[in-house]
Amino acid sequence: MAPLLDVDSLAVTLPSPRGPLPILHDVSLTVDEGELVGIAGESGCGKSLTAQTLLGLLPPGAAVTGSARYAGTELLGLDARGWQRVRGAGIAMVFQDPSAALHPMLTVGRQLTEHMRVHLRMDRRAAGRRAVELLDQVRIPDPERALRAYPHQFSGGMRQRVAIAIALAARPRLLIADEPTTALDVTVQAGILALLERLRAETGLAVAFITHDLGVLSALTTRGYIFYAGRVVETGPTGSLLTAPTHPYTAALLGARPHGTQSGGTLRPIPGAPPAPGEAPPGCPFQPRCGYAEPSCGEAPPPLTPAGADRSVACVVRPHLEVAA
C-alpha cells in the first residue's frame, strides 16, 4: 500500500537579504495511514520548515523542489484552492505554543467550528454538536461551557487539547504536531502524548510528531527520522534507532541527553554548534563536530543508504566500524 504521505527529495530555499538560503536538502520521508512517526533534531535543523512546506505555509519567495504526495496528490505546486482543500481536511497541524496559535479574541466554539462548516459543509447546529463531541474526545470538562469560553480562560495543557480538537475538527488523515508539548509543563506533557496515541489508536489518524526530545520520540513513535542541518541523517524503527544508533550524530544526541546514557554514564555535550543555513561545509554537515570523521567525509554529503533492518543512515564511516554498544 502506498504511504499516506510520501515526501521525496524535498529541498527548500528561503530568500534572505544575502541571497537565497538553502534550508532543506534532499529530505525523503513517508508516513503510513495510522502511523505515529517522529521527526527529531536540534532547533533550526529544518523540522518545522518541513511541516510548513507540507501545509503550503512557506513565506513568499521560498523555492521548493522535489515531491510531496499526500494520498496520491502532489502537494507542491498546488494553487490556493487546492491547498485550502488539503489543509485542515487532509493534513492538519498542531503548533508548539497553544497560547500563540489560538486566536485570543474568538471563542473556542468559533475556532472549532468555522473550518468544519467549510470542509464538511455542516450547518451551525451540526458543527456545534460535533464540537462538543470533539472537546469530549480530547477530555475537556464541561464542553458546552468551553465552547463559549475564550482561550485565555484555559490552562496551557487544556489550550493544547483545544488546539488538537480544532486540528481534528475537519477529519484530517494526517496530523503534523510541531513540538506540541515543548511549551507545556512536564506533568502536562504526558497527558498530551497519551491523547495523541489514543486518537491514533481510536481513529486511525496518522501523526507526524516533531520534537527535539528523544525521550518523547521513544515513548510515542514507532518510526523516527533524525534531522541535522536540513538533512535526514538517520531513520528507522524508534526502538532500534535509539538503542543502537548508527549515525555519529544520533549517538552523540543520545549521549548529550540526561538519563539517556547507561546508568553511571556521563553527560557528553556535542562540541561545536550546527552550521548556520548556507554555511554548511561541502561534505557531511556533521563532519566538523564528528569524532569519527575521515578526510573523505569532507568531499560530498553522504546519501542516505540502507543499513540493516528498515534502517538507513547517511554516514560513510561509522556503520562499518565495530562500535561497542
Next chain:
Amino acid sequence: MTTVHDGEPGAVATTASRPRGAHPLLTFLAKRVAVTAGLLLGVTVVTFGLVNVVPGDPVTANLSDQALNDPAAVAAFREKWGLDQPLWAQYLHYLGNLLHGDLGHSQQTGRAVLDDLLHYVPATLELALPSMVLALLIGTGVGMLAAVRNGRLTDQLVRVGALLGLSTPPFWLSLVVLYVFFYQLGLAPSGGRLSTDFSPPPTVTGMYTVDGALAGQWDVAWDAAQHLSLPVLVPTSLTVAMLVRFVRSAMLEVLQQDYIRAAYAKGLPTRVVLRRHLLRAGLVPVVTVSGLAFASLLSGTVLVESIFGWPGVGQYAYRSATALDLPAILGVSLFVALVYTLVNLTVDLLYGLIDPRIRLS
C-alpha cells in the same frame, strides 16, 4: 523511558469569578466620571491662568479706538465683564456660574457661550462624523491591503500615497480641491453650509443634512450634503493617510502571529482569515488612533473651516482667541477637554468589546 498516562490534574476551564458588589462596568464608569470632573476643573484653572498671563488686554481687543479714549467706556466694559474684580474673584465667580451650567457670555458675540457652542458644534460634528467614518473604512481597507501585500507594488504605492497625504498641508489641499472641483469642474459649491436659496431646516440635531432629512426637506438635505462634500474631502484624506500607515503596521504585526498561520492551516479561505482573524486582532491599536483622530476632528480644523467658510468650533475658537474673549475660550477649552475624555472612554469600552481578555479581567 517516559511513562505515558492520560489526563492531567487540576486543569479545568475557569471563567474569572467576579468580586461581589457593584457591576465592574459601573465602578469603572463612576471612576471615569470623577476623573473627568477633576480634569475639567484643571482645564478651567489652566485656561484662566494662561489667558490672563498673555500680554494683551480684552479691552483693547474688543473696544474701538474711539471708545478706548473714553475712560468711562473702558470702565463700563471692565465692570460689565467683571474685569475690575481681582483675578481669584473672577475665577470663583466663573466657577459658581459653571456649576449652574452657565458658561458666561461671549464678549465677541454678546451671546451666551453655551448658545454659541450649540450653534458651532453641530456644524463641526456634521464635518467630523462623515470624515471619520469614511477615513475608517478607507484607511482600514487600504492599510490591510498594504499589509497583506507587504513589500509588493501595491504596498509600495500605498506607502508613497500615505506619505504624500501626510506631508500635504491641509490649507494647500483645500485650495487645490476648491480649484479643481469648484472652479474647474463646477461639481461642488465653494463654501458655506447651504445655498442662499435655502433656509436652514428646523433644528433638531443642528446638522443640516440630518435635520433636512428629518423634516422631509430632501432638497435642503441634498444641498447641505453637496456643501459638505469638499470640506469633508480634505480632513478625510489626511486622516486616511494617517490611518493607513498605522493600520498597515498593526496588521503586519498580527500577520506574524501563529494564530494567523493556524487559521490558514485550517484550510480557511484567505478572505475569511483576513476578515475574521486578522481584522479583529488588528482592531485594538486602530481604535486607539482612530479615537485620537476623531477627537482632533471634533475639536475643529481651523484652516479647513476658514477656507470653506464653515462656521465650526475651529473658527469660533480662533476668533475668541484673537479677541482674548475669556468666556468663549474657556467654553471651547471645556468642550475640547470633554470631547477627548468621552472619546477616550469610548475607546476603552471598545477595547473590552473587541478583546475578551480585557473584558473578562
